[in-house]
Amino acid sequence: MANKNIRSLSYRKELDDNLFENVAELAKNPASQEEFHELAERFMIDDSVVLGTASFYDFLKPENQHKTIHICNGTACMVAKTQERLVENLKTFVEADKIGHAPCLGHCHHSHAFMYDDKTYSASTKDELEKILSPSSVFPKGRNLYNVDCNTTPILTSGIGNISNFYALADKFKDKPKEVIDELKISNLRGRGGAGFPFYFKLEAVIKESFDKASLERSRKTQDDNQKYIVCNADEGDPGAYSDMYLMEHQPHKVLFGILMTGLTVGADTGVLYIRGEYPDSIRKVNAAIEELKELNLLNGFRFKIIRGQGSYVCGEETALLNSIEGLRPEVRVRPPYPAQYGLYGKPTVLSNVETFANVHWILENGGAAYANLGNGKSTGTKLVSLDSFFNQPGMYEIEMGTPLKTVFDKYGKGFKSSVKAVQIGGPLGGIVPIHKIDDLTLDFESLNEHGFLLGHASVVSIPSDFPMIQFLEHLLEFTADESCGKCYPCRIGSHRGYEMLKKAQNESYKIDRQLFDDLIETLEIGSLCALGGGIPLPIKNALKYFDDELKEYFT
Ligand SMILES: Cc1cc2nc3c(=O)[nH]c(=O)nc-3n(C[C@H](O)[C@H](O)[C@H](O)COP(=O)(O)O)c2cc1C
Ligand code: SF4
Secondary structure (H helix, E strand, O other): OHHHHHHHHHHHHOOOOOHHHHHHHHHHOOOOHHHHHHHHHHOOOOHHHHHHHHOOOHHHOHHHOOOOEEEEOOHHHHHHOOHHHHHHHHOOOOOHHHEEEEOOOOOOOOOOEEEEOOEEEEOOOHHHHHHHHOOOOOOOOOOOOOEEEEOOOOOOOOOOOOHHHHHHHHHHHOOOHHHHHHHHHHHOOEOOOOOOOEHHHHHHHHHHHHHHHHHHOHHHOOOOOOOOEEEEEEOOOOOOOOHHHHHHHHOHHHHHHHHHHHHHHHOOOEEEEEEOOOOHHHHHHHHHHHHHHHHOOOOOOOEEEEEEOOOOOHHHOHHHHHHHHHOOOOOOOOOOOOOOOOOHHHOOEEEEEHHHHHOHHHHHHHOHHHHHOOEOOOOEOEEEEEEOOOEOOOEEEEEEOOOEHHHHHHHHOOOEOOOEEEEEEOOOOOOEEEHHHHHHOEOOHHHHHHOOOOOOOOEEEEEEOOOOHHHHHHHHHHHHHHHOOOOOHHHHHHHHHHHHHHHHHHHOOOOEOHHHHHHHHHHHHHHOOOHHHHHOHHHHHHHHHHOHHHHHHHEO
């Protein structure tokens, strides 16, 4: 109830005078207690609400305010072992205490990644660093180059041609919600953010919800009875993934069209893109694309709003993300109700991933059946796959669902540069696939599930043969402990305990009680409220199964 009240108060100023943006602004300029108090008073909320929000995010923490450079401590850079040297090289140019951390900057194809002056870079030598950091630098700012290719009909990686012609499809379909939903249903487009939920279903649910609400509340009509939102989840927090970054930076109109068309279909006039702060170039590119639409008069009264994330993995979880936009502390909400019923500011909301939205134009232009013809029937269309720096040809590959994984690795990645024993597919909550299993897998939801892994967002992080698996698991549990929203205790406490055990086993004469560890993993799996605590057991169980020889010395 308390949250509902705060949500309503935050809604009074909604997106134009957004509470979260106000808090972020204050926290970044060494704010006095008094300024937070004034903000809280203006929103008629308690000081504890704004302070609770400000203290949650990495980029807003007081200890990070004086950092001028953030080096990537994501999984791909960690296994590539590039960051220690990067820090040493950086120390030639900046004081050590000016260097902070950020978990994954989307440079997994190159590693050596860092963020400086609101741009992201990779630099493996002092010379490269000098070019970037020197005030008179002519280095192309924010350079982020990687290979892009496709093994089938390109849906996400093709050009869009003339922008006005591209958006003309919105005029064709804007008064035909049933046709749009039918095509989406036939296409069997499933969410690309990880869970694979049918996209059309969310649109239908929002339409149904607003219809039910309207009839229930007809007697006490208020101005906002009909308010609905489209929210694009562009928080791409999975270390190793940079496909949403690719789409925002190279295909922003595919993403914006999908959001706009979804709005026109369900009767929502506002689309919010929640873009992570670690992708400053994506924010600029999407913003420029929105300005382009305004200039060309292609918005038809639709309003786009970008919200910049402030450094938190759990904000990618859909309900934490909604709370974050509202300026509440981003703890995961209990479901039901789902966002389609009770979403942003408690209004019916279609919330989906960047890549999901980016498919909509192609489906409407070519028909749902043409889309469903690609893939294996259950997993349709294509999926972007991000390959890390261990591949001879790292990059962004648009792959038809159902393609053998070996083809992706050999034909597109061109094999590994050095010996790799496993890959983690689908981010920190995705499975650890031993290299010998690659031949058995195809790139789709079903194949990976059936073999005990996960498609997730289809990022691939390589685990080199000489990288200790115990250290990899320690990294995963440390990440979970850092990023836990703290709402439920299996995750809040369990992730810390697991991390401590794995660390201690490597550094002290201590062996982990296997029964205790298995119990802990089971508690996380079945007792957690969301897929952060609930999902982390999957890669751990994979490692215990396939790398027992290597891990058993740490257990009793
Ligand atoms: C801890 C956690 C982090 C998540 N991070 C993301 C993310 O960065 N991007 C994303 O689209 N979905 C993320 N998800 C999944 C979302 O909760 C949600 O399922 C998704 O945005 C729905 O969009 P889709 O149906 O298009 O996949 C995350 C889930 C969890 C539990
Ligand atoms: S599992 Fe972790 S992140 Fe998810 S609700 Fe519980 S404490 Fe929060």
